[in-house]
Amino acid sequence: MYDQATQAAVRRSSIRYSYGGVTAKRSVRQDRSRSSSRGQERVRLIQLAVCLVLFLTIFLCKGVFPQRLEQVRSDILALITTDLDIQGVLTDLGRALDDGDTVFSDLGRFCVEVFGGDIQEAPAEPVDFIPPEPAGVLTSELQSLGQGGGTASRTANFARLALYGVELDSVEEAPIQEPEAPAVGPEPVEAPPAVPAVGTVVSVSDYSGQALPNNYTMDQLSLGELETMTPVLGHLNSEYGYRDHPIDGRYQFHGGVDIGGQTGDPIAAFAAGTVEYTGKDDSYGLYLQMDHGNGVKSFYAHCSKVVVTKGQKVDIGEKVAEVGSSGSATGPHLHLELKYNKMHLDPSYYVDFIEE
Numbered sequence: 277m278y279d280q281a282t283q284a285a286v287r288r289s290s291i292r293y294s295y296g297g298v299t300a301k302r303s304v305r306q307d308r309s310r311s312s313s314r315g316q317e318r319v320r321l322i323q324l325a326v327c328l329v330l331f332l333t334i335f336l337c338k339g340v341f342p343q344r345l346e347q348v349r350s351d352i353l354a355l356i357t358t359d360l361d362i363q364g365v366l367t368d369l370g371r372a373l374d375d376g377d378t379v380f381s382d383l384g385r386f387c388v389e390v391f392g393g394d395i396q397e398a399p400a401e402p403v404d405f406i407p408p409e410p411a412g413v414l415t416s417e418l419q420s421l422g423q424g425g426g427t428a429s430r431t432a433n434f435a436r437l438a439l440y441g442v443e444l445d446s447v448e449e450a451p452i453q454e455p456e457a458p459a460v461g462p463e464p465v466e467a468p469p470a471v472p473a474v475g476t477v478v479s480v481s482d483y484s485g486q487a488l489p490n491n492y493t494m495d496q497l498s499l500g501e502l503e504t505m506t507p508v509l510g511h512l513n514s515e516y517g518y519r520d521h522p523i524d525g526r527y528q529f530h531g532g533v534d535i536g537g538q539t540g541d542p543i544a545a546f547a548a549g550t551v552e553y554t555g556k557d558d559s560y561g562l563y564l565q566m567d568h569g570n571g572v573k574s575f576y577a578h579c580s581k582v583v584v585t586k587g588q589k590v591d592i593g594e595k596v597a598e599v600g601s602s603g604s605a606t607g608p609h610l611h612l613e614l615k616y617n618k619m620h621l622d623p624s625y626y627v628d629f630i631e632e
Contacts, residue, residue: 474500496625506627510536516622532613537599539608546574551588561602575613
């Protein structure tokens, strides 16, 4: 009996001991759990403090150094992820805080923005575009028109006006007004140079030979506005000036020019005028002299026939005689003399010849 009672008491004591051990073990576990919770809360508070400091720093940098924001973000990420992978922790913290009040929501969005995450911001509300005042558009348009430009420039300006709500159904370019060409009329006819007065020396000769007889000159004098022509077109057989006479051989002054021709060739009037006289002698044969006015006269000799009479009016180029060899002549030719106020002139200045 005693042994049984003793064994029963031992079993009850053992059971109580066992129950006490279970209680002790549970107490140790609860202490550890509370310590772990307090440690986690401390870590979260530290993380929250770090995030707050970073938020304030980045917030200030956004206003002061916005261009350095990306660089700071990269540096912080590199520093944080080097030894401790808390990027995900802070991102989760940001998501958790984003659902809170305004301050914590801003802090949460900041953490997500800095440390990553796929929280999408709400789309920004559309802002109605307020076009500038019409006066501003008109001023801009006037400035554009004042600057000119081609088709491309005007098209770009119309596209810019469309952004301001200005509708352009069609753009028609104003036709370019070409400057009117001046009326083409007959070209002005230049007035001919003034003709020197009759008797004016227009060319001085460089003659340096024997002294000239009285009333003879080697200079060229103007005949004024008198219209003239060549009486007979032929070779120049003898010039004006000193020469040996072809018949008697005497050295004497030849007061005219000898123009070769055929007997019977017409002799035309040098200029319009009046027949002053006609005649015949042994030296000149048949001859005539015409007065052309203003002191200008012409003399024709060695003619085979004279067809005009004294006092007759003759036009320029009208036939007055025929070529011959009358008087002292070696063959048919015209002896032509020109005079101005009894001054003998060199006819070669005023008529043409057939060149050799």
